[in-house]
Amino acid sequence: MDMLPLAYRGVGKFVAPLMLALLASCATPATFQGMVADRYDVARQHPVSVSVRTSGGSETSATGKTQISNNEFAKALTESISKSRVFSRVVPSGGDYLLQVVIVSLEQPTFGGTFTVKMEAGWTLKRSDGTVVWQEAIRSIHAVSVEEELVGVTRLRVATEGAARENIKKGLAKISRLNL
Secondary structure: OOOOOHHHOOHHHHHHHHHHHHHOOOOOOOOHHHHOOOOOOOOOOEEEEEEEEEEOOOOOOOOOOOOOOHHHHHHHHHHHHHHHOOEEEEOOOOOOEEEEEEEEEEEOOOOOOOEEEEEEEEEEEEEOOOOEEEEEEEEEEEEEOOOOOOOHHHHHHHHHHHHHHHHHHHHHHHHHOOOO
16 A cells, blocks of 8 residues: 555655666766966065875775876876966976875775865975985865865865865975075
8 A cells, every 4th residue: 555645656656766866976087277276475485396196096986986096196286386376387207396295094984965175295306316305195085065066076076176176286385485
């Protein structure tokens, strides 16, 4: 004996497939475009070149969570440096300085309405002779609500990119305050 009013009896036929589609969506990797800082708090632009190295990232599997690849993070960091002009130019190798950024941790939720992603990266700036000029762990956080992005896998990707973007923004702001 069906206890639902007649008007609601067919709803499950439409809602169940929609929910399955939302749950079965494949994870997408963080993109460099989504990680490029959009605003900069730059105190000083250094008239020297820099090379960029990133590590600690990983590739996204279709069944896993959004990840940040080293290649995409390096492209986002390079683009952000160019846009902010914290350094006069970014070169593939042999720069006046070497900026190494290691993704130490990426904390991501599994479910929820608002996805809050926390990221920690170790930043090291060295002169071309290998002397460490500056080193610091930088933590960042970014949240995306279900109102901003309905689809969970997209919400997680956007939150992950936002945490990386915030990390880059903070790192470049700190570098701009150094006396190089």
